[in-house]
Amino acid sequence: MNKLRVAFYSLTSCEGCQLAFLECEDRLLDILQQVEIVRFREASSYEGGELDADADVAFVEGSVSTAHDESAVRTIRMRSRRVVAFGACADLGGVNAIKNRQGNEAAKERVYGPYSSWIHTSDVRPVSAVVPVDFTLHGCPVDKDELVRYLYALAVGRKPADPTAPVCFECKLRENICLFHKGGTCMGPVVRGGCRAICPAYGAGCDGCRGLAPDPNVALMRTLLREKGLNSEAIRRRVDLFNASAVPEDLRRELTGYA
Amino acid sequence: MKEKFLPGERVEDLAEYLSQRYRLWAPAAKEGAFVFAQVVDAGDISMDYSTTLLPPKHAFLPTAEILASVDLQTGEADSVRPDDPPPAIFGVHPCDLNGLARLDQAMREPPADAAYHRANAGAFIVGLACLKKCRPEAFCDSTETFRPNGHFDLHLTPMEGGFWTSVQSDAGRALADDTGLFEVPTDRQRAEYEHVRRGIETTFAGRRLNLKTLAADLPKIYPHRMWEKLAERCFSCGACTAVCPTCVCFDVRDEMSDGCRTANRCRSWDSCLLKDFAVVAGGENFRGRRAERIRHRMMRQGSYLARRFGLPVFCVGCGRCPHVCLGKISPLDVFEQCQKEVGSGVGRAA
Numbered sequence: 001m002n003k004l005r006v007a008f009y010s011l012t013s014c015e016g017c018q019l020a021f022l023e024c025e026d027r028l029l030d031i032l033q034q035v036e037i038v039r040f041r042e043a044s045s046y047e048g049g050e051l052d053a054d055a056d057v058a059f060v061e062g063s064v065s066t067a068h069d070e071s072a073v074r075t076i077r078m079r080s081r082r083v084v085a086f087g088a089c090a091d092l093g094g095v096n097a098i099k100n101r102q103g104n105e106a107a108k109e110r111v112y113g114p115y116s117s118w119i120h121t122s123d124v125r126p127v128s129a130v131v132p133v134d135f136t137l138h139g140c141p142v143d144k145d146e147l148v149r150y151l152y153a154l155a156v157g158r159k160p161a162d163p164t165a166p167v168c169f170e171c172k173l174r175e176n177i178c179l180f181h182k183g184g185t186c187m188g189p190v191v192r193g194g195c196r197a198i199c200p201a202y203g204a205g206c207d208g209c210r211g212l213a214p215d216p217n218v219a220l221m222r223t224l225l226r227e228k229g230l231n232s233e234a235i236r237r238r239v240d241l242f243n244a245s246a247v248p249e250d251l252r253r254e255l256t257g258y259a
Numbered sequence: 260m261k262e263k264f265l266p267g268e269r270v271e272d273l274a275e276y277l278s279q280r281y282r283l284w285a286p287a288a289k290e291g292a293f294v295f296a297q298v299v300d301a302g303d304i305s306m307d308y309s310t311t312l313l314p315p316k317h318a319f320l321p322t323a324e325i326l327a328s329v330d331l332q333t334g335e336a337d338s339v340r341p342d343d344p345p346p347a348i349f350g351v352h353p354c355d356l357n358g359l360a361r362l363d364q365a366m367r368e369p370p371a372d373a374a375y376h377r378a379n380a381g382a383f384i385v386g387l388a389c390l391k392k393c394r395p396e397a398f399c400d401s402t403e404t405f406r407p408n409g410h411f412d413l414h415l416t417p418m419e420g421g422f423w424t425s426v427q428s429d430a431g432r433a434l435a436d437d438t439g440l441f442e443v444p445t446d447r448q449r450a451e452y453e454h455v456r457r458g459i460e461t462t463f464a465g466r467r468l469n470l471k472t473l474a475a476d477l478p479k480i481y482p483h484r485m486w487e488k489l490a491e492r493c494f495s496c497g498a499c500t501a502v503c504p505t506c507v508c509f510d511v512r513d514e515m516s517d518g519c520r521t522a523n524r525c526r527s528w529d530s531c532l533l534k535d536f537a538v539v540a541g542g543e544n545f546r547g548r549r550a551e552r553i554r555h556r557m558m559r560q561g562s563y564l565a566r567r568f569g570l571p572v573f574c575v576g577c578g579r580c581p582h583v584c585l586g587k588i589s590p591l592d593v594f595e596q597c598q599k600e601v602g603s604g605v606g607r608a609a
Contacts, residue, residue: 033519034518149514152519153514153515156515166496169530172313173313173501175289189494215534217491
């Protein structure tokens with residue numbers, strides 16, 4: 001059986017999702033029995049071109065924020081049979097997309113000051129806004145166990161499972177005490193799980209790194225957050241951390257209360 | 260049924276005895292709340308607990324488990340679980356005893372669930388009576404599940420000096436004799452127990468439902484705008500079903516492990532509140548709307564499964580779902596509203 005040819009690429013990102021793969025240390029040798037890694041800059045000393053390999057599956061980390069990102073992801077798409085949006089930036093735009101709400105010029109000025117004219121940047125987009133995406137691995141960073149399951153499913157030619165249950169459901173199964181009952185706040189009721197509620201399990205409210213769950217009751221979410229003293233601005237910041245561009249405008253308005 | 264008396268100072272010894280022969284599950288404190296956990300030290304058991312975050316269902320039906328493994332090189336399948344001792348669940352309140360009985364009915368209905376049977380074989384259950392309501396959201400009075408239902412081996416009722424012990428099964432009788440911890444109750448203790456038992460009846464006398472007609476009433480309001488109103492308060496997050504003693508739905512997926520050398524058939528709890536629960540081949544979703552899903556849960560708890568298994572109500576009124584529901588949805592309120600709509604309710608006691 002031919003091994004699955006896998007490539008890892010990164011666009012605008014912290015490259016932490018690729019690191020999550022490398023952290024599967026005890027399973028890497030098992031994984032390599034099934035897959036051949038054809039490109040993985042972060043994990044190799046290869047100094048040739050990055051985008052010159054053909055792959056069965058390309059894991060694309062990061063969002064599209066530059067012309068270079070855009071041309072890279074188009075090339076990756078052409079040379080790969082399957083493209084996986086790998087992590088929150090690729091999936092949603094992620095943290096990078098906070099910039100979209102400020103305007104590119106203001107953002108450049110704020111970060112680079114007098115050198116801002118050297119920088120070329122566009123509005124941040126998820127990978128799926130530029131090229132078709134076959135599968136998505138959610139999260140910031142991705143969940144290692146989920147990643148391994150994904151790889152194995154793809155290796156045997158199966159469609160990977162993509163659970164949509166909200167964080168709340170998994171949080172209850174872990175027997176966590178609800179953060180709302182502890183006086184805190186959490187986006188868990190409207191956010192897609194699959195993370196096994198890792199943040200609430202350690203006392204931090206969900207910030208929505210996996211995006212909205214299907215059919216989210218955003219009006220009720222807003223009511224709850226308001227009851228806990230969050231005003232529109234606080235809710236907006238909460239939503240924008242990972243989902244500045246990912247939440248449809250009508251839902252965003254309903255969630256934040258901003259007209 | 261035989262009756263015995265367990266002196267209070269010996270309750271830890273009973274737990275200790277069980278822990279040597281069973282995998283012992285018991286209520287234990289967790290961050291100011293309680294969980295049914297596998298306890299090693301009997302001293303970690305909280306006998307005076309309110310209610311647990313999850314019901315003890317997961318002792319028999321784990322939240323996630325591997326039903327069978329196949330070695331893809333040899334083709335050999337292995338569906339036998341490790342040779343653990345059977346579970347004993349200690350200190351189960353009446354709502355959860357009723358919950359375990361309902362779970363049992365559902366899982367034994369043909370075709371009986373093999374993995375559940377294996378987990379359940381030889382299990383030992385010790386009930387623990389409630390003398391007062393554990394939390395305001397509980398409505399075991401209205402569902403009349405505040406009494407133990409016989410689904411136990413031993414049942415302890417706290418009273419002065421110890422626990423009145425009802426012995427239900429042969430296993431319970433044998434164990435009670437073998438431990439040497441129990442005493443023959445005196446007449447005074449019997450009178451005291453009767454007093455406690457009557458006190459329980461008085462404490463849990465409130466009824467907001469007419470259980471005689473509930474299961475027949477609910478389907479009458481299947482087409483009703485109340486479900487749309489209810490859905491406004493529902494996240495459809497599935498928290499209610501996750502904490503429910505009588506929800507039995509699960510999902511089964513096949514997953515690879517060990518570098519794809521092994522295929523595992525994995526089962527995990529599922530929820531009819533989740534958007535994709537009722538998606539079928541072709542992508543059709545026959546409960547695609549939130550209102551349809553929350554209605555389904557209420558119908559199931561109040562009517563469908565009650566009728567199927569010959570019970571007045573399937574819900575056991577433990578109060579966990581209204582406690583965790585951030586939209587404050589309670590089956591009690593919904594059932595009561597239903598009975599008001601169809602004119603069969605008991606109304607609030609004057």
